[in-house]
Amino acid sequence: MSSYDVVGDWGTSRLRLFRMEQGQVAARREGPGIAEAGANAAQAFAQTIAPWLEDGTPGTIRLCGMAGARDGWVEAPYADCPATAQDWRTAAVRFDWQGAPLSILAGLACTDKDGVPDVMRGEETQIFGAMHRNPDLAQGRHLIVLPGTHNKWSLVEDGRVVSFRTVPTGELFALLRDQSTLGPKAAPADAAQEAEGFAEGLGRAREGRLLTSLFAARAKRLRAGRSPDWAAGYLSGLLIGCEIAEVRALLGGVSGITLIGDQRLCARYAEALEAQGLSSRSLSGDDCVLAGLTLPENAA
Numbered sequence: 001m002s003s004y005d006v007v008g009d010w011g012t013s014r015l016r017l018f019r020m021e022q023g024q025v026a027a028r029r030e031g032p033g034i035a036e037a038g039a040n041a042a043q044a045f046a047q048t049i050a051p052w053l054e055d056g057t058p059g060t061i062r063l064c065g066m067a068g069a070r071d072g073w074v075e076a077p078y079a080d081c082p083a084t085a086q087d088w089r090t091a092a093v094r095f096d097w098q099g100a101p102l103s104i105l106a107g108l109a110c111t112d113k114d115g116v117p118d119v120m121r122g123e124e125t126q127i128f129g130a131m132h133r134n135p136d137l138a139q140g141r142h143l144i145v146l147p148g149t150h151n152k153w154s155l156v157e158d159g160r161v162v163s164f165r166t167v168p169t170g171e172l173f174a175l176l177r178d179q180s181t182l183g184p185k186a187a188p189a190d191a192a193q194e195a196e197g198f199a200e201g202l203g204r205a206r207e208g209r210l211l212t213s214l215f216a217a218r219a220k221r222l223r224a225g226r227s228p229d230w231a232a233g234y235l236s237g238l239l240i241g242c243e244i245a246e247v248r249a250l251l252g253g254v255s256g257i258t259l260i261g262d263q264r265l266c267a268r269y270a271e272a273l274e275a276q277g278l279s280s281r282s283l284s285g286d287d288c289v290l291a292g293l294t295l296p297e298n299a300a
Contacts, residue, residue, distance in 0.1 A: 005020045008062070010045075012035045020294065029048050034071070053098075064105040064293060065122035068104040083124075093106075119166075129290065130144065142256055142257075143251060145258070173236055176214070195233060205244075206275070240268060
């Protein structure tokens with residue numbers, strides 16, 4: 001019997017593999033994301049895991065994220081909301097890989113009351129992992145927010161993901177920063193200037209006027225002596241603040257807001273939520289994805 005299992009989070013930009021021994025992470029490896037691997041996903045996976053195979057074949061392999069996308073490795077279905085962890089686990093696609101049973105976990109799908117569909121791949125693993133690690137999240141109604149390129153505002157109730165809304169704030173910010181006349185086209189170097197811009201952007205967002213506030217990122221650099229770092233922070237604050245203002249309708253009846261993801265980005269969202277009178281707590285994205293990938297078979 002093999003002495004280790006492998007779980008992995010395969011996103012658009014990178015593959016992260018974790019070697020699990022007796023329930024603990026014994027080693028990690030990284031490889032190319034699905035965007036780079038493309039049609040060669042199977043080869044990319046084999047190259048990334050290769051050093052571990054010298055110790056024998058893993059007992060099991062379980063992957064989440066874009067590995068199951070239509071342009072990923074093997075397409076996995078979507079589990080329809082409302083969905084429990086068991087519903088999600090059952091929908092996985094399974095096959096044999098070099099003698100090891102391999103599972104690619106499903107995504108989640110929902111349709112809003114206006115008939116507009118929405119999907120996620122990867123974030124659901126963090127959500128179910130968070131509810132397993134924090135049992136209070138599996139009782140009652142909660143809003144779980146996963147900031148990133150495509151932010152997910154997810155409503156969970158008694159352990160089920162009831163619905164969610166995707167807001168592409170991160171993608172929009174990158175486009176404005178790097179490919180428009182509004183952004184500085186460079187990563188900020190002065191944290192104080194960026195923070196000042198972020199705070200001003202949050203203040204403008206409370207007025208609820210996104211489009212008429214955007215050009216200030218350029219005009220204030222030309223006429224008010226603002227720096228490029230200030231402009232990057234301003235765009236970030238304005239977009240995040242307007243996102244929160246727009247989705248506040250989802251907050252009715254929830255007992256709390258939980259942020260899952262990168263520590264720095266979660267801190268920004270916590271600041272933006274607080275600016276609009278909303279409290280939150282933050283959980284590590286890495287901890288939650290590992291908890292989701294290693295859920296016991298009898299998890300609800």
